[in-house]
Amino acid sequence: MAVALPTWLPWFDALAWPWALLALPLPLLMHLLPARAGTAPALRVPYAAEPLASLGTAGAAVALRAGRLLLWLAWISLCIALARPQQLGEPVTPPQQGRQMMLAVDVSGSMSETDMMLGNQVVQRLSAAKAVLADFLDRRVGDRVGLLIFGERAYTLTPITGDLTTVRNQLNDSEVGLAGRDTAIGDAIALAVKRLREQPEGQRVLILLTDGVSNAGVLQPLRAAELAQAEGVRVYTVAFGGDGSYRLFGMQIPGGDDPVDEATLRRIADLTGGRSFRARNTDELAGIYAELERLEPVAAAGAAVRPRIERYAWPLALAMLFGGLAWLLPRRWA
Template sequence: MPEFVWPWLLALLPLPWLWQRLLPAARSHAAALRLPHRQEIAALAGIAPGRAGLRGAPRWLWLVWALLCVALARPQALAEADMPPRSGRDLMLAVDLSGSMSETDMRLAGRPVDRLTAVKAVLADFLDRRAGDRVGLVLFGQRAYAVTPLTFDLETVRQQVLDSVVGLAGRETAIGDALALSVKRLREQADPERPNPNRVIILLTDGVNNAGVVPPEKAAELAVLERIRVHTIGFGGEVRSGAFGLPFGRSEPEIDEDALRAISARTGGRFFRARDTDELAGIYAELDRLEAITHEGRPQRPRRELYPWPLGTALVLTLLALAVPRREARA
């Protein structure tokens, strides 16, 4: 059985009858109105020229009115309830925007790009596979900022990542602040309908903690208390450096791998090292396997709009009724 979104609009059905019965004065004064081509208009509508009121209206006109009222009430067909699978993850991404992320030591589609551009490309693909997850975003440099709250709207998170620029949060690196803020947001934005979610932080950085007020060790303790697992990714390729900053020789970028390993080990997560976009993509694929968890979501009943049927039928009836007198007139 169809259901109506606005069933109260069906109360308009007897309106023409009420107009005819309760407002006789309106009918008595109707004759005072002189319309040009009155005879032709009445004939076109299928009403006798001398009875151009509601009482003389043809049956098809009443049917059209009833169909319009049904369409206005917006009937919908409800399918059987299903239980779509939904991930149990609350995932917070913490992405480094410090000055070193502008280093051009990555390659994407065969051309050199800076680190942030490479991260954006791989993160966009990673978010495409997060259906069912609530994802939030923290961007950090000298300070940490919660840009996107936990949300199922992954397109918003993706757009915020794409709009980020190097240095937006300062040129230094506050890893501890970013981690502490991520823990805080996961705690504050808990979903009461999912009392035991799988809460995860993925922290990506290419530097050393040299700013902020919260030491990384203290932030890791906060994550442990909240039972939040932290995966850390040290990101950046090999860079060439020499005298006066000229590119010469080969050395590893300055990443505090020991500190990142300690954070992950303390919280039950894993540390990854990515030197190029392929390794970074492989890390995110590995995280898919590590964090795979699904459960049944809330029951959903798909709705199909039915109002086009009565609306279309009313239109067809009107066109047919208007066309019949014309054919008779030509004959």
């Protein structure tokens, strides 16, 4: 256990092995042993015996005292180095701990419809979804996020990871039709459940964005929702896209029925403890993801910690310096 040092010591803040300082009086104890009793010095300088013998009485006495002092300083420094002095670094805040989240994005053929406004430009639904999702990811620091796309089939683009930059890049590279032209909502949910199954309970979240009706795949959406419920995965569904109207000469012309199966998406969310949303434009979609941040907040960061930096090299260097001087001193007087 590390022992904190007084605050007035400017070089070190703690000793990891303070018991090593018990070795400090060892040379004196060796002097007190019966076999060593007498006038023998506590610290001997065997390599300096012959040079000192050739010196005069005054010079020899000075050199001997200086050699003993240097050896004592070397021994003290060596003991301090053995005690592993440490210094506290700058406070570091541990990373935030958030949710284990999968994003399921529809890239079926209908996502190529150009009925969304992004800035002052008319863009495809997928382009608008990418922009909003990228902004959403920027604010999920601490979450571990995975990305899957689905159309006629469902594919995982990134596993659940804390590297949100990679997730954004993979999302940006996704194109309409990459997974087929139809929509397999059930298969997308089942694949997300499989990826989330190994994650901690209570943190498994799926956000599913689609603009159509499930018309492909092996698993029916409600059956997949039951699997998600059994595995403790909360599913938030986002029905995205226009309401069937279209633009003609700058005017919005009412169209047919809403192409999104909101009833099924709402049932999926209800079964799994999530919520269902409807976004008919980019602003509404951005508002939905802001609401998701409130429903699934990133946990607050833990208390800041100060890393311990090893500083044993400093006293070890001093021990070598003092030992070297003690070795050179008698040769200087010879």
